[in-house]
Amino acid sequence: MSMRRLLLSGAAIMVLAIGGTLAFAPWNAPGLAQVAVAPTVPSSDGQIKLSFAPVVKAVSPSVVNVYATRIEQRAVSPFANDPFFSRFFGQQQFQSRPRESQSLGSGVIVEAGGVILTNRHVIEGATDVRIALSDGREFAVDVMIEDAQTDLAVLRVREAGDVRFPAINFANSDSLEVGDLVLAIGNPFGVGQTVTSGIVSALARTGVEQSDYEFFIQTDAAINPGNSGGALVDMDGHLVGINTAIYSQSGCSVGIGFAIPANMARLVAEAGVNGGDIIRPWFGAKLQAVNADIAASLGMAAPHGALITEVAPDGPAARAGFASGDVIVSVDGTAVNDPSSFNFRLATKPIGEVAALERLRGGVTEPVGFTVEAAPVLDDSQRASITGNSRFGGTSVAQVNPALAEAKGMPYDAQGVIITAVEPGSPAEQMGLQVDDVILSLNEVLMESAKAFADTASQRVRTWQIILQRDGRITRSIVSG
Template identity: 55%
Template sequence: MFRHLFITFVLLFGCVWPVAAQEKQVPQSKVQIDLSFAPVVKSAAPSVVNVYAIKIAAQRQSVFNDPFFDRFFGQDSPFFEQRPRKSQSLGSGVIVDRSGIILTNHHVVEGAQDIRISLADGQEFHTELVLADEKTDLAVLKVKNPPADGFVELPFATDESLEVGDLVLAIGNPFGVGQTVTSGIVSALARTGVGVSDFQFFIQTDAAINPGNSGGALVNMRGELVGINTAIYSRSGGSNGIGFAIPSSMAKFIATAGINGGEIVRPWLGARLQAVSSDLAAGLLLGPPRGALITDVYPGGPAEIAGLQSGDVILEVDGRRIEDPGAFEYRFSTQPIGDQVQLYVARGGDAIEINLPLIPLDASLDGDQLMLQQAGRFSGAYVADIGPAAIEEFGLPYNFSGVIIKALADNSPAQRLGLREGDIILALNGTEIRDVRQLEKIVQQRVNSWRLTVRRGNQVINSFVSG
């Protein structure tokens, strides 16, 4: 009877010992879910590194190292001296080129004087920072002395076929415990409002992402890089099943810039956008509210050259659906300079196609720049006309005119006056300032006092100072 049961078991379930010898495969159906992710991990894990960012800051410490003296004399006394204080942040990175080009998060390496990486097998290398882009929260490192045979690189996903529900793996170094792999699914795509970077367009996943995972890899079941893990949504600081990754198309754009010399050149639109509400959609003869509504166009900018107008709604970029301005900014900013993109636009109830040239913002359009000298209280300020670059950076009206402070000489009269880099001088003694040449003439006047109107961030500050 026992023999009969054994034969029946083998016929129904197959022999148990050959299964262990079979080569593992990526799960491709529910029936195969008991198989292993190990093949994907084996191909991707060697390309994921630990990143050690060492920061050294000066700190005043008592020479006596005694709390009584610290409280009695205070830190301004001669009994205190500057001593270096070393701190270290820990994150992850991804090798994206055999020569030793590594992608990580900007916040992992920000302010670091020494950045090292270690491979999964324990090898350690010194790196140099070749590109840091706070706008995308991405940075590019390069190994200083790579081995002759190079590194194992992780390929970027070749298409944007990622869908909600797809299986993904997150690989990194959470809490500094060592390389760790977690699995999950894509919970959402094109997620906005995360507040991690200027380009709000993230992959959301429930694969466990914890502190230390930042800069690590999010890979698909083909072992391709689909995202750079960058943030978690958690009140406790640990994974609650909501993590975010920067899509591979943005990561590849930054990596390419790093490989090509470290300069990021993004295309310039020359137009202002806003989201489409239900009321606006009805007034613009649209269906469901979606797209990016153009509210203003810069004269002579790429948008005007292409024929875009205020009131147009951009619905697609190169055939990819646009839900909101954030989605457009992401699609547009990752396009290569020198080409063009095809826009599908709604205008007055009609649908039209527009080819938009991909050209950078020309710095020569910013006008004059000069250092104010022999200018009394304003000497030592390096000022420039407000041009397209400043208008875009500070969100100013396209017809705005004024002068921006680009830099201040150390301990100069302008610095002691309280002026700051980025201040926009709007008026002096009631006279509106239009350009640097006008400012240069006015500040050389001999007056008893100055009434200064400055825009600082979103504030307009009025102050009186002696001449």
């Protein structure tokens, strides 16, 4: 399970729950009245026997263990990277050899035919994936979807036959409130299926993982390595989230865990069940958070919302009448706190639906009906592949359009071609080209289209002058032909 380590410090307020009554430890804060509530003893047989067991019994069969096998190249000696030993013994002594490794995670059955939802990082790079049900039965699965933007993956049982699997029901995660009781179910540390309880500690958390849709449910239900991909359920036994990450110094639970909301997970699961691609909405504008200074300049009482800084020409936002300087403050009546909040809300809307947005313009808040659209689809004329012994052989590219430019942090009018695939062992891979590189120029020829790239890259020349963008940085290289 991928984890971010964070040192947390601060004061804690202890809350004791006794017999269903909250008793707050005294806190001598000046100006605050102290209210003491006497603890009570359970007064009935029913209060003594209150239990989560019925929820667990109904839900636990839907949670599975996920076993992912990877083949990794590892050096046969710890001195493989040491220059002295490599020179003394010869590099051949330290050649790497393939080695099999296994990782463990959890998953949730979302369709009775054998469709499972888990975290992408659980099965990323795996050559073989299997699941084990709570009753011990094991099944090989195929990976249907790996979605890096949400860190979710969809698996399907390879040979289900007549077996019907116990699928869980999705909840509306937007109905969650801080303080709601939740249960986390998974397989931490490989010890076997485990249930932990807690509450929803916070909603709409960001900065947890590097994903395009950062909008997490925070819970204090214990989540540990191996819980990734497991279920976070409510007291009705419905799925409210997919457990995905923890904050910890030690790698173990410290009461701060995070889950991907069910409303986002459902979209990915439905694409896997239907065997289709994930089609996401595209707003067509760049956004930034509203800080205190911006809020003051706009006459806002408090900083909130998503400020539009640039609008794609002829994009959905432009057609809806949005302009730079507008602040989006709500979607379908739900407040927007920042760009991550808006992106999440929009991403959970079906294509073609009209979303009710509110924008602040010139100090006036006004409603705007926004028709949810998908990003423009590239046709064959906007794609190209290079084959043969060319220096760029094994490269597939797509022409940069406004949607791709936005995703790469480039201006909407940017040109170039983005690498969509590099064949293993190809000349392109040996040259160091990578997926998502944006080639801006070859031998001083601007890459204005996929055709320009195909015509230029197929030539035989002695030297290539390459200008490309990688991870937001523009680099210039000279490579022999």
